[in-house]
Amino acid sequence: MKRAVAAILAILIFIVLGLAFAKIPFGNVNLEDYHYYNPIQDKQTSDSVPAHYLKEGKNETGSTNIVTAVVVDYRGFDTLGEVTVLFLASTGVGSVMYIFEKEKRRKVRRANAVVETASKLLFGFIILFGAYIFVHGHLTPGGGFPGGAVIASSFLLLYLAYPKFHAEHKSLNVAESLAGLTFVGVGLIGLLVASYFLYNFLPFGLPTYLFSAGVIPIIYVAVGVKVGSELTGIVDAMMGVRE
């Protein structure tokens, strides 16, 4: 009985939402039809928001990658929030998984020699790759989140290969904190300099070069470090290993 009701309910909700999404135009065919309204200056423009991003993005942020421009600069505050969400997740997991006494170590079979050696070798390269992804976030597809995830995956590899391995928790925490402080600090400096929180106060430089787009690379490095250490921390907490 309950199952039938649940199924009917689910089907109904799918139909309803499907009908709603069917009314949505996809692609940027009629992008020019929307004229956004600026509530502060109380004026209507002849532009739509996405069109503005595409047209002016490079000039206004200095970032070659428009996705990054939107994520880190136009809507940097949301990104700060998302970083916080991740931070919260890791804190929450840390709090829930907190173990009062050292649990008895389970006996885990060691991985074989191939895995151990290969993971040692690969470890550095994966980290390098992750770092590349977030350092070049404003130039190429990618950015802090994928970069951080890649870095965390290198630690995951070590966890899998060496059952007794555990990342040093203290330094993870410190890295996490410093990265987070950098992000908020950049925002606060912007507030001091230009009275806009998260203001892009550094010179934009030349687009397509590594040192361009003002504070975006700094933020992306911070995000990368932060995401990397947080995900590692989550993995660590799940493993039940404590300092």
Next chain:
Amino acid sequence: MEIWSAFGIFVLVPLIGALLSYLARKYAVYLGLIFALVPAIALYPFYGKEMSTVVNIGVKLNLAFDVTTWFFMLMLDTVALASMLFATSYVRKGEGGFSTLMLLGLAGANGVLMARDFLTLYIFWEMMSWSAYILVLRSSGEYARRYMLFAVLSAYLLIMGIGIYYYYTGSFLYSAASGIPLSGWAWILLFLILGFAVKMAVFPLHVWAPYAYRSEQPFVAFLSGGLSKLGTFGIFMAMYSIAGVAILQGFGTFRSISLFGYPFAVLGAFTAFIGTILAIFQDDLRKLLAYSSIGQLGYVMVGLGLGTPLAVGGALFHAFNHAFFKAILFLGAGAVIYRTGKYRISELGGLGYRMPFTFLFVLFAIFALAGIPITSGFISKWMLYEAAIEKKFVLIAPLMLIASVGAFLYCFRILYGVFLGQLDKEHENVKEAPAPMLAAMALLMLPLLIFAIFPGWILKWINEILTGANIGTLKYDTYAYYSSIGGADMLVFWITFMLLFMISMYLFTRKRKVTKVVDQYDNYLAGETPPYVQLHAAHNFYKPLRDTWAPLLRYSVDRAYEKFVKFFIEGFEEIKKMYTENPQDYAAYLGIAFLIFLLVGWWLL
């Protein structure tokens, strides 16, 4: 500026007193007395003054002072003063709560009297309600909840009335009442009257009173004598000051009585009847007085419902008398309980020999209650009877008369069971009540005697109230009032009474020389003297009467309420099952809710 002094004296001073007496717990009772004394004395210069103001604390409190306010304040503040005086020797020393809450209640009550808009009325009304609730809670915790529920019921009935008023006028001001259709008035008045009637303990809403009146006696004296008069005030104000006679007459008339008021008059008569019948069979002194209070306020309700000048005048006068004599009775009971620690009538007896002054005061209060002419209780009751007889109401008048006879019965029960008869052995050493208690009762005694001789004085004030509300005028002079079917001339009465009194006094003193006072035992036991015999038989008092009434006494409003509540609580248990504690169900609720929101939204689009 003057109104500020009035607001300050009658509301702020008690509030400050409440705060101070909480902080200085050691001297709380004395502080309470002082701060109750200030408004009670300051009242006299304010007679006849009319003023109004708006106090803005964020919401606008419209306050005014006129003769109606003054008249009701006279009762309330005097009773409060007497209660506080009584409490100085009744309440344990060093306890802050009592005076704090009494003063809060007093401030609330004075605020209700001065309010000229519903918001202010409601604020002070609730303040008075909850401080009384905590006072009930202090001593009879079991039943405090019952009091609170009815207090809140009263408040919510008021809210319904106020809200409908607000719907039509868009304002809380009393004076804004215009353009309300008759059907609107019917609902407004119904809710307001029922709301205030809870405070007056009118028939189906009376069940809180017998329980609440078991708490500390000085407070109960104030609750029954003082605070219940706010119900009277509220009904008077709602019917005659806000709505007015014209609107009441607009509902149609029955022998020139408004058809709207008539049912309430009948309800009042029933209340008088039922309260009296129930009072007769109570063994608990406090409960007896409580039912008697219900019955007496039924009379007041009759007067307010009938709405002729004579009836309303009688109602106000009776409310005034009731404030004083019921306060004396409760304080007297308090004195007895204070000295003996007992409150069952069957366990007491013969205390008149040990507590003569208390006996005297209670005796006079009982005269007033029963309507015996040497006190002003007679005049007010007579006015109410006449008001009913004048219009030939064959339902109301007989009910009132039967209730009056019943009042004699329970009055006698108090007199005999507590003060007369044989003194219990363990009460041999009972002393007279302490001086402050006696002083409090004596203070309350005065108006009952004064207005029995000079009813014209109080009728003058009542007449001012009546003319102010456009009800009509009373015919009266200093010693008498007159009505189309007679009236009462106290001058004639007093002269006759004094003559008869002299004659009987003379006969009595002459006879005294030849009478011999015999011991109680000699009377009953034919001269034999065993060490101790219990002669006092107050158990099963009025058993024959009880047997006669038994079929009717089976029905109890209390039990009906209990059944009602039980029914609902069982329902609540069923509803609780909705919270199954299973997250899958909860998720399904979310889905269903989404679809419903959507459907409704679609439909409304």
Next chain:
Amino acid sequence: MIHPVLLIAIPLFFAFLLPLISLWSKKSLPYVTTAVMGLNTIIAILVFLEAMKAPIFDIIGGFQPPLGIVLMVGPLGGFLAMIINTAALIISIYSMEMKKEPLLKYYMLTLLLLMGTNGMVLTGDIFNLFVFLEVTSIASYGLASYNKDLKGFEGALKYVILGSIGSTFVLIGIALIYSQLRTLNMLDIARRLGEMDPYTKIVAFASLFLGFGVEAEMFPLNTWVPETYDGAPHPVTAMFSSMSAKSGIFALARVIFTIFAFANYLWFVVIMGLLTVFFGEIVAYVQKDIKRMLAYSSIGQMGMIIMGLGIGTTIAVEGAFFQMFSHAMGKALLFIAAGYMIYAAQTEKMSEMKGIGRNPLIGIPLLIGILSIMGMPPFIGFYGKFYILMGGFSQGYYAIIALFLAASIVEIAYYARFIKIVFQPSTKNYPAPRSTVYVPLILFAIIIVLFGVYPQPVFEVLKHVAAFLAGGA
């Protein structure tokens, strides 16, 4: 010019800083947290004073809305932010009672909860609202399971399930709006709502209504409340009722008034509010555990606020905002008192708590709190209730108000029962409360009495309700 963004940035900054501080001194964590909340309260007051003059638009990143994100702080938003921060400050004093490890995580989570709730109240961008909703709810999940016992996990799990369904619906709603209007700014959306396809608009509205309804404890989305409140640590319960519930309801008000201005729908909101009150109060009556009773009572109070919002006249919405204030203060007080009682009586059963309130340090604030929640003048609970009811009458909702009052009598009944138990004489000896318990209680009680006796400042703020209803900040 004070920047509202500081209210979000400062707790976040210190949340990131706490791990570093804990390396240096673990004992200073509670004091640092309290100090941060104090700082936040001061800033909130300044922001509020500024917003009273004119709504503040704090542009983030220097991009004009709707290109960038903007914080939109009207007088009411500022008022609510001030309430939330004040409540957080006072509760953080009680948080010092917390002894269970890992304390570092606890204080980080509380700071982030504050940040999330502040963000929900202050933001003027609908996606940003979602982000802060996520921050708030994830911090709540972490805090709800903080006790790490079965009850805590069960409550938190239910909260996670319902909360994430709610968040998903919010996201769907936002996606629908964005895909049709290509904008995320609330005022921009409100202005151009007519361009939306009606069906999509309704689905979006229903989704947002549902999503924020979960956080605002609306019937029947509030099923997580009792267990989560019951399982969470005591200070956290106080935070839930005075912080996250308030931000949820404010987000709901934003959706109803600022974004959609859907006047036709309002009567349905009233009915939902009434049902919330009804179920909350009725189920609270049959509860035997103190925290569950208070949790259901909290649902009832939130239902009253929803009703006030739904009635939608100026006076009713004034009442609703007043009620948010009084509920934040009163319920936090009661939950803190309940925390002490559970600690002192060693049980959650109300019947075992005889005479616990006879200590005046607990009893008097408790009584004030209960009377305020009951809606007795002269405490702050009165004005909200009265104004909501009068607003209902002015719209002619007689029957609904009558039913509401009936439910309210049930509320009085169970609180009176509770008072009776707590104040009846008993021979049991209870440990005396520490200053970390009675100081917050007394602070809340002072606020309740002060603004109850002189509500002028609050009404001064509520004058701006009319502008809020007209779709302003």
